[in-house]
Amino acid sequence: xxxxxxxxxxxxxxxxxxxxxxxxxxxxxxxxxxxxxxxxxxxxxxxxxxxxxxxxxxxxxxxxxxxxxxxxxxxxxxxxxxxxxxxxxxxxxxxxxxxxxxxxxxxxxxxxxxxxxxxxxxxxxxxxxxxxxxxxxxxxxxxxxxxxxxxxxxxxxxxxxxxxxxxxxxxxxxxxxxxxxxxxxxxxxxxxxxxxxxxxxxxxxxxxxxxxxxxxxxxxxxxxxxxxxxxxxxxxxxxxxxxxxxxxxxxxxxxxxxxxxxxxxxxxxxxxxxxxxxxxxxxxxxxxxxxxxxxxxxxxxxxxxxxxxxxxxxxxxxxxxxxxxxxxxxxxx
Amino acid sequence: xxxxxxxxxxxxxxxxxxxxxxxxxxxxxxxxxxxxxxxxxxxxxxxxxxxxxxxxxxxxxxxxxxxxxxxxxxxxxxxxxxxxxxxxxxxxxxxxxxxxxxxxxxxxxxxxxxxxxxxxxxxxxxxxxxxxxxxxxxxxxxxxxxxxxxxxxxxxxxxxxxxxxxxxxxxxxxxxxxxxxxxxxxxxxxxxxxxxxxxxxxxxxxxxxxxxxxxxxxxxxxxxxxxxxxxxxxxxxxxxxxxxxxxxxxxxxxxxxxxxxxxxxxxxxxxxxxxxxxxxxxxxxxxxxxxxxxxxxxxxxxxxxxxxxxxxxxxxxxxxxxxxxx
Numbered sequence: 001x002x003x004x005x006x007x008x009x010x011x012x013x014x015x016x017x018x019x020x021x022x023x024x025x026x027x028x029x030x031x032x033x034x035x036x037x038x039x040x041x042x043x044x045x046x047x048x049x050x051x052x053x054x055x056x057x058x059x060x061x062x063x064x065x066x067x068x069x070x071x072x073x074x075x076x077x078x079x080x081x082x083x084x085x086x087x088x089x090x091x092x093x094x095x096x097x098x099x100x101x102x103x104x105x106x107x108x109x110x111x112x113x114x115x116x117x118x119x120x121x122x123x124x125x126x127x128x129x130x131x132x133x134x135x136x137x138x139x140x141x142x143x144x145x146x147x148x149x150x151x152x153x154x155x156x157x158x159x160x161x162x163x164x165x166x167x168x169x170x171x172x173x174x175x176x177x178x179x180x181x182x183x184x185x186x187x188x189x190x191x192x193x194x195x196x197x198x199x200x201x202x203x204x205x206x207x208x209x210x211x212x213x214x215x216x217x218x219x220x221x222x223x224x225x226x227x228x229x230x231x232x233x234x235x236x237x238x239x240x241x242x243x244x245x246x247x248x249x250x251x252x253x254x255x256x257x258x259x260x261x262x263x264x265x266x267x268x269x270x271x272x273x274x275x276x277x278x279x280x281x282x283x284x285x286x287x288x289x290x291x292x293x294x295x296x297x298x299x300x301x302x303x304x305x306x307x308x309x310x311x312x313x314x315x316x317x318x319x320x321x322x323x324x325x326x327x328x329x330x331x332x333x
Numbered sequence: 334x335x336x337x338x339x340x341x342x343x344x345x346x347x348x349x350x351x352x353x354x355x356x357x358x359x360x361x362x363x364x365x366x367x368x369x370x371x372x373x374x375x376x377x378x379x380x381x382x383x384x385x386x387x388x389x390x391x392x393x394x395x396x397x398x399x400x401x402x403x404x405x406x407x408x409x410x411x412x413x414x415x416x417x418x419x420x421x422x423x424x425x426x427x428x429x430x431x432x433x434x435x436x437x438x439x440x441x442x443x444x445x446x447x448x449x450x451x452x453x454x455x456x457x458x459x460x461x462x463x464x465x466x467x468x469x470x471x472x473x474x475x476x477x478x479x480x481x482x483x484x485x486x487x488x489x490x491x492x493x494x495x496x497x498x499x500x501x502x503x504x505x506x507x508x509x510x511x512x513x514x515x516x517x518x519x520x521x522x523x524x525x526x527x528x529x530x531x532x533x534x535x536x537x538x539x540x541x542x543x544x545x546x547x548x549x550x551x552x553x554x555x556x557x558x559x560x561x562x563x564x565x566x567x568x569x570x571x572x573x574x575x576x577x578x579x580x581x582x583x584x585x586x587x588x589x590x591x592x593x594x595x596x597x598x599x600x601x602x603x604x605x606x607x608x609x610x611x612x613x614x615x616x617x618x619x620x621x622x623x624x625x626x627x628x629x630x631x632x633x634x635x636x637x638x639x640x641x642x643x644x645x646x647x648x649x650x651x652x653x654x655x656x657x658x659x
Contacts, residue, residue: 119438119442
């Protein structure tokens, strides 16, 4: 496995605070969404990002405006990390017209054109093509963008992963394949699904570099991804990054998680990135306990405002039913 | 006007649109150096270079998916499936991604993308290489489906498809690639959703598209000898259907035969018949007869293959039946 040296070992205090705030924003958004689901304000599937915040926040800290991002149905966290207003996200979960997809996409299909967020995708492995398509466009237009393609461990055994990695390697597409390995494809442990669980080694099959990172460690994610993103931006070669992470909740809210032990879940919660970073900042006297509490309170209030906004927003008017099926009006239809 | 083959007309449309808009590019198996498995893309690589004329590996899901992503970011891909049988490998990308993206993103991301290639039966290629896909694609909101029956239409329809801001499935026929006809030079557009009366008639409307229109023409010639004047209607765009044109013809002839190359059950003809029964019931003097592919996978044996597909005789027979002239 190739390694990237950290040129700058420490992250500036402001940057750390900004990332902590983003992680808290995701955490509280997801907690509020679970609550709203229990209150039956949200229906369908709801896949939360709780536990995986360091992966999205640490990686997307290096996204430039021209870069594109695509992911799975577990898409709320990355959208928020990119800057989607919580109101637009929560309203989408509530199925309201003020949502980021006008209430038509729901939990699994957040989109944000302003940040080139090409969607949450509901079919495992369905987003790889979209991601390398964005990378292809970058080469076509020579705009120096890279494409961030997030997926779960379960997707590494889908055909599209291998087809798209091969295409990216064959055509020198600047695609960063980021496997968020939370160790379970729904209820199936990856050891029961993936013959070779050394995910990063799969890149070697295509003559590319693979990296394995601790996705629970914001420092490691941020620092290593800084160098990896820089590398891909200049080499235009795809890479595979294996992020070892964990989701504290079930696959979706309907999943009680009987296939995992409480001890296992607790062992990861003990390494919680929000806990770790807030302690670090407090211990290092970058912020005080009170300042941290105030930050939490501020974000909780913002999320509550988002919930209230969603609750008060109207459902899509019935005229919306047949709008956005096609952009062009053709024929007599 | 120049006389050219269907494949040359499609080629001309591609060249003109790629010249007009540098965002248009084509990718698929053997489209570049090989000049296309059926030579439809002949000369494109020489004219536009490898950046815009791209040979892909045999990864239909991969390159169709790539096209969706490129379209979301503002390019205008033309995907060639060497045959639409292989589009089945890319079905998730076509249905779940290309067709649904604009809607499920609340109108943020449209997909200006054309998927084209030969559809339907080739000569003697058996069960896995003879699928007719129009009914499948037409089922899903978000896709337009077009299928030309002659070189002139092929050019004008494909140019409109490439300019469309939504995904278009463009179904050609291997058996029609060599068909010759006059094709207008330069700018010539056939609008999406507009059908065409290929022959005026008074006694029965025969609705047929793609290669089936050739059979319908021969059938109409035979019927004319017996005093039955068939009107030949080519919907050209299969979704959305040109119902005003169909209604106009049905009001005139009061009798309908629908011919499609695909299977009978849930075939597109069933939808057209339903539209006619719903909108034009009072104008019908006879139940509609549908001619379609029989309910078996395509066999290899010549006699069985012929028995599976629609034929001129079957169309003639049906037209006589609806005319109570058997």
